[in-house]
Amino acid sequence: METFNVGKIEEFEDKSKKVVTIGDEEVGVFRLGKEFFAWRNICPHQGGPICQGRIFSLVLENIDDKMESHGRIYDNNKVNIVCPWHGLEFDIRTGEHPGNPSISLDPVSVQVDGDAVYLLIEGKN
Amino acid sequence: MDALIRPAIEHPVQEINTTTDTRDYLAKSRQDAERKGYADWLIVDVDAHHVETVSWPEVTSFIEDPVVRDQAKMYHSERVGAPPYGLNGDLGLRYQDVGGRIPHQSSQREKVTDTDVHRDVVLTRRAMHGLGVDYMVIFPTPMLFLGMHPQTEMEVFLSRAYNRWLTEKVLPGDPGMVTLVVLPFNTPVEALKMVEEFADTPGVIGYCVTSTRYKPVHANEYMNLYRAIEETGKPIAFHAGYHWQDPSLATCNTFLGMHSLGFAWCNIVHMTNWILNGIPERFPNLKSLWVESGLSWVPFLMQRLDDQYLMRQSEAPLLKRMPSEYMSDNCFYTCQPMEKSNMKALECTFDMINAKSNLLYASDWPHFDFDTPSVIYDIPFLDEQAKRNILGLNAASLFGLNKNGPK
Numbered sequence: 023m024e025t026f027n028v029g030k031i032e033e034f035e036d037k038s039k040k041v042v043t044i045g046d047e048e049v050g051v052f053r054l055g056k057e058f059f060a061w062r063n064i065c066p067h068q069g070g071p072i073c074q075g076r077i078f079s080l081v082l083e084n085i086d087d088k089m090e091s092h093g094r095i096y097d098n099n100k101v102n103i104v105c106p107w108h109g110l111e112f113d114i115r116t117g118e119h120p121g122n123p124s125i126s127l128d129p130v131s132v133q134v135d136g137d138a139v140y141l142l143i144e145g146k147n
Numbered sequence: 148m149d150a151l152i153r154p155a156i157e158h159p160v161q162e163i164n165t166t167t168d169t170r171d172y173l174a175k176s177r178q179d180a181e182r183k184g185y186a187d188w189l190i191v192d193v194d195a196h197h198v199e200t201v202s203w204p205e206v207t208s209f210i211e212d213p214v215v216r217d218q219a220k221m222y223h224s225e226r227v228g229a230p231p232y233g234l235n236g237d238l239g240l241r242y243q244d245v246g247g248r249i250p251h252q253s254s255q256r257e258k259v260t261d262t263d264v265h266r267d268v269v270l271t272r273r274a275m276h277g278l279g280v281d282y283m284v285i286f287p288t289p290m291l292f293l294g295m296h297p298q299t300e301m302e303v304f305l306s307r308a309y310n311r312w313l314t315e316k317v318l319p320g321d322p323g324m325v326t327l328v329v330l331p332f333n334t335p336v337e338a339l340k341m342v343e344e345f346a347d348t349p350g351v352i353g354y355c356v357t358s359t360r361y362k363p364v365h366a367n368e369y370m371n372l373y374r375a376i377e378e379t380g381k382p383i384a385f386h387a388g389y390h391w392q393d394p395s396l397a398t399c400n401t402f403l404g405m406h407s408l409g410f411a412w413c414n415i416v417h418m419t420n421w422i423l424n425g426i427p428e429r430f431p432n433l434k435s436l437w438v439e440s441g442l443s444w445v446p447f448l449m450q451r452l453d454d455q456y457l458m459r460q461s462e463a464p465l466l467k468r469m470p471s472e473y474m475s476d477n478c479f480y481t482c483q484p485m486e487k488s489n490m491k492a493l494e495c496t497f498d499m500i501n502a503k504s505n506l507l508y509a510s511d512w513p514h515f516d517f518d519t520p521s522v523i524y525d526i527p528f529l530d531e532q533a534k535r536n537i538l539g540l541n542a543a544s545l546f547g548l549n550k551n552g553p554k
């Protein structure tokens with residue numbers, strides 16, 4: 023296990039990310055509020071650069087009690103990273119596709135210590 | 148934290164957007180191509196696109212009718228906020244990028260400094276490098292709607308202008324770029340002229356009918372055209388598209404629903420007419436290629452037509468075999484978009500369509516549902532020879548391409 027410094031906490035705005043390379047690996051590090059998450063930059067769909075995509079809030083159908091639809095709305099508490107190749111979306115917290123949780127991203131351990139953010143990558147030592 | 152901490156290096160491309168260089172966009176595909184050794188394989192991408200409307204004033208300068216050509220010129224120089232001259236289509240209903248989620252579908256505003264060749268040559272070369280392909284068949288994009296044009300003569304003007312512009316100004320830039328001449332299919336006499344005119348043009352490897360149209364493919368007026376195409380030895384391709392204004396598709400409120408059905412539906416209709424009217428019996432050496440409808444519609448239609456045909460043979464008296472046999476033996480298919488959520492169904496489909504010899508790889512780059520060659524390479528039930536056939540050798544045979552790649 024080897025530790026890599028990906029920068030200071032203050033370098034990350036809320037709902038932002040940084041993509042880093044570590045040897046032959048690429049990892050996306052995401053900030054949501056006070057939490058950090060990290061995922062390998064490989065999409066489970068066709069191997070695209072998932073972490074280099076754009077960030078969007080989860081979209082919901084606005085259904086009322088009578089089951090009538092009133093269009094779509096954002097759920098700003100759930101934030102997705104969207105793969106730029108074909109648009110598959112993944113919840114930044116869980117790494118899961120919102121429509122099929124069995125399709126998910128490959129996690130990397132991330133730690134906050136003091137004012138900095140670190141990645142712990144297995145198999146590097 | 149201890150002293151062994153090392154800094155991570157920031158990736159030079161933090162976010163892919165509409166200005167990202169295609170080579171960066173497809174970097175992962177390139178790495179995959181190198182890992183898998185595609186350099187030793189012939190890979191032919193039978194369906195990729197450029198956006199011809201970016202060069203529309205150039206294209207329309209090739210319109211042969213002097214009055215229409217001048218109208219196009221004035222329109223482009225004076226009219227504000229208008230779509231490209233003469234094109235019909237869906238104007239603002241192009242939601243392929245899912246609201247900015249898939250930027251390459253919207254535009255490729257990347258820097259191109261090379262001025263020796265047309266910009267589209269540079270973009271195509273970058274895509275070929277990224278995908279690891281040797282030949283790329285170039286199709287237009289907004290012109291796929293031309294079959295629905297209210298002025299049939301405009302389909303003739305624009306398709307002829309495009310074919311001339313592409314073969315004179317773009318294709319000579321790279322021997323790996325080839326095309327299927329766009330036929331003004333709503334005017335069969337002009338389509339026939341186009342076949343004759345471009346039969347020996349370098350880079351032309353076949354003929355393309357854009358499938359969104361309401362003319363029946365079995366109409367008698369097409370028989371001269373089919374005979375002429377058969378004599379060239381080149382295939383006729385039906386390139387699918389969508390048409391949201393089609394009354395049944397107009398019930399779909401999402402691009403997702405409309406696009407899923409539309410790209411299959413037009414070819415389902417044409418294939419049904421093609422087979423039941425015995426076109427493969429009338430022109431046994433005419434090879435038809437069915438492009439961009441995916442594959443899952445094919446087993447459905449085979450079973451459906453076989454079932455009904457046995458009960459109503461007198462309505463299709465030209466047939467000497469089951470409809471499905473013509474569909475597997477006489478027809479070729481491109482794989483994109485490869486529907487593969489059920490691998491068993493895919494394996495059955497490959498078996499039914501005789502994929503080892505009749506299936507061709509296509510990327511559809513740069514559209515939102517593009518496929519890299521890995522969609523074929525990674526299939527667990529195919530042996531290496533089948534993969535090599537589908538990724539390139541079948542296309543080389545069908546189109547007469549050099550099996551060692553372009554020279």
Ligand code: FES
Pocket residue numbers: 065066067068069070071072105106107108109110
């Ligand atoms: S590779 Fe990520 S969406 Fe297809």
